[in-house]
Amino acid sequence: MNSPLYWGLVAAAGQGRRMARDDLPKQYHRLAGRSVLAWSVDALRQVSGMAGVMVVRARGDDSDWARLGLDSATDVRSCRGGHTRQASVLAGLEALRAWGAADGDRVLVHDAARPAVTAAAIQRLIEAVGDDRDGGLLAVPVRDTLKRADEHGRVSETADRTGLWQAMTPQLFPLGRLRDALVACADMAVTDEAQAMERGGARPRLVIGDPANIKYTYPDDARWLEHALQDQRKGGDG
Numbered sequence: 001m002n003s004p005l006y007w008g009l010v011a012a013a014g015q016g017r018r019m020a021r022d023d024l025p026k027q028y029h030r031l032a033g034r035s036v037l038a039w040s041v042d043a044l045r046q047v048s049g050m051a052g053v054m055v056v057r058a059r060g061d062d063s064d065w066a067r068l069g070l071d072s073a074t075d076v077r078s079c080r081g082g083h084t085r086q087a088s089v090l091a092g093l094e095a096l097r098a099w100g101a102a103d104g105d106r107v108l109v110h111d112a113a114r115p116a117v118t119a120a121a122i123q124r125l126i127e128a129v130g131d132d133r134d135g136g137l138l139a140v141p142v143r144d145t146l147k148r149a150d151e152h153g154r155v156s157e158t159a160d161r162t163g164l165w166q167a168m169t170p171q172l173f174p175l176g177r178l179r180d181a182l183v184a185c186a187d188m189a190v191t192d193e194a195q196a197m198e199r200g201g202a203r204p205r206l207v208i209g210d211p212a213n214i215k216y217t218y219p220d221d222a223r224w225l226e227h228a229l230q231d232q233r234k235g236g237d238g
């Protein structure tokens with residue numbers, strides 16, 4: 001049997017409602033001189049042996065594609081997403097199949113909104129997961145003491161953080177298994193691909209990521225990401 005190919009899928013069809021900064025979707029905001037989306041796509045493209053990267057964009061979003069400088073790239077294509085992240089990822093998987101990806105190939109699903117991921121971390125994920133069909137994801141163990149709040153904003157308890165990790169992306173799975181898992185979850189909300197796989201009985205591997213790989217979610221996140229991306233640029237990483 002041939003070795004599976006690796007494909008990237010960048011989920012970039014969100015509205016960025018929690019960002020609430022301007023009308024421009026957050027994936028097109030510029031951080032450290034480039035758009036958030038361009039940083040994310042390029043991290044995947046820098047991983048050696050990547051067969052191609054599919055960018056899932058919102059319907060009606062055509063404005064900034066050419067400005068990313070990706071319109072002539074042969075290893076990057078785009079397709080239209082859906083109203084939820086899981087619908088967008090499913091649409092991206094179908095577009096990858098139409099491009100030539102097979103069910104046994106591996107897909108790295110990445111949030112456009114995580115621009116500070118590095119190629120080195122993605123490579124680590126690929127190596128750690130190997131041919132494990134349950135896949136895996138970048139994540140970091142929870143570092144702080146966790147408090148549960150009551151309805152008055154007071155501590156009701158200190159939660160046990162043993163074994164708790166924060167999920168990041170990329171998340172790596174066999175294409176066919178991920179598609180089946182997402183289809184099976186069509187009637188419920190899942191916030192990441194691993195959750196859909198878990199519901200089907202898989203136990204994805206947690207692979208330690210970089211704390212800097214935060215999601216650009218609130219306006220405050222820009223400051224930290226600027227620093228991380230400037231550092232990357234200086235160090236030539238990612």
Ligand SMILES: Nc1ccn([C@@H]2O[C@H](COP(=O)(O)OP(=O)(O)OP(=O)(O)O)[C@@H](O)[C@H]2O)c(=O)n1
Binds near residue numbers: 019085
């Ligand atoms: N229908 C959707 C919703 C989200 N995403 C993508 O999923 C990633 C992670 O989601 P999140 O940070 O929640 O992005 P938004 O949905 O854009 O943000 P918000 O929830 O604040 O509106 C983002 O790169 C976003 O573009 C997507 O492709 N399709």
Ligand SMILES: C[C@](O)(CO)[C@H](O)COP(=O)(O)O
Binds near residue numbers: 169191
């Ligand atoms: C996929 C994800 O980035 C993992 O942390 C996240 O679950 C998606 O976004 P949300 O903030 O939970 O909506």
